[in-house]
Amino acid sequence: MGKKSLITLDLNFMGMPGTIAAYLLPYSSGVVLIECGPGSTREALIAGLRAHGFTPGDISDVFLTHIHLDHAGAAGWLSRQGARIHVHPVGAPHLIDPEKLLASAQRIYGEHMQRLWGEFLPVLPDKLSVLSDDQTVEIDELHIRAIDTPGHAEHHFAYLCNGICFTGDIGGVRMAGFQHIRLPMPPPEFHLEKWRRSIQRLQSESFQFIAPTHYGLFADPQRHLAAVWQALDEIEAWMEAIMPGEPDFETLNRQFLSWTEQRSLAAGLTHEQLQAYELANPSWMSTYGIQRYWRKQRNLGNPSM
Numbered sequence: 001m002g003k004k005s006l007i008t009l010d011l012n013f014m015g016m017p018g019t020i021a022a023y024l025l026p027y028s029s030g031v032v033l034i035e036c037g038p039g040s041t042r043e044a045l046i047a048g049l050r051a052h053g054f055t056p057g058d059i060s061d062v063f064l065t066h067i068h069l070d071h072a073g074a075a076g077w078l079s080r081q082g083a084r085i086h087v088h089p090v091g092a093p094h095l096i097d098p099e100k101l102l103a104s105a106q107r108i109y110g111e112h113m114q115r116l117w118g119e120f121l122p123v124l125p126d127k128l129s130v131l132s133d134d135q136t137v138e139i140d141e142l143h144i145r146a147i148d149t150p151g152h153a154e155h156h157f158a159y160l161c162n163g164i165c166f167t168g169d170i171g172g173v174r175m176a177g178f179q180h181i182r183l184p185m186p187p188p189e190f191h192l193e194k195w196r197r198s199i200q201r202l203q204s205e206s207f208q209f210i211a212p213t214h215y216g217l218f219a220d221p222q223r224h225l226a227a228v229w230q231a232l233d234e235i236e237a238w239m240e241a242i243m244p245g246e247p248d249f250e251t252l253n254r255q256f257l258s259w260t261e262q263r264s265l266a267a268g269l270t271h272e273q274l275q276a277y278e279l280a281n282p283s284w285m286s287t288y289g290i291q292r293y294w295r296k297q298r299n300l301g302n303p304s305m
Ligand SMILES: [Zn+2]
Pocket: 066, 068, 152, 153, 169, 184
């Protein structure tokens, strides 16, 4: 099995190919999706399904790595087409009642909310499947195992199936054709130590391919995970150098952007490729995440934040 049985659907987010994937696993009597992308790319999802001879009604199951809008936005709509939606227990309540999730996204994205993410419908309660750590779901010949992997978000699973590890965002962001890895570190749950433990956990599993949602299938999982580890070391060293100076948000953001850009250019990326990484994983979002992590976990700065 492995690579051949997997179809990568490019959701062409914001007109940029290769930034957000949904993964299609056909089996004898239907198809499974790992991730479904945001509401704004629903038409691209439907077109991608059609190109492979499927309709949304053929999707029996959707496995969400986590509930951030770029991974899970279309799940409510898909539940209305008949799909069962599998999710982490901490994320589940927000799929049934997304009001808080959407309000906090609205604060972050403001006027760009609709254009970026489109419609986010609640998941139908009777279509929701809450998984536990290490649980395997059997769908005919497919065996899909959930692995609790906090660090990017508390409510994050990686999934193992057919020798492929679907890493959501815990495996970082890596564009097709590159080895370079960036870490998406959004507020409020980015947590360096938990992230390291999640990577160790994945390193103890055996699989031949790794498939981050941003973006694509890679055949060097151990090297990939080592690069995530390295990126965690680098951001920790950077934070330890910068954060004790208690920079305000604007200063921190400027410094982080420039550090990120230098790191990417040193890895051989062009400015255009840099843009693709930036679209899949905006730096300012990580600036917020870093700031929050440092205040909460390292007990520095304003303790009331
Ligand atoms: Zn995410």
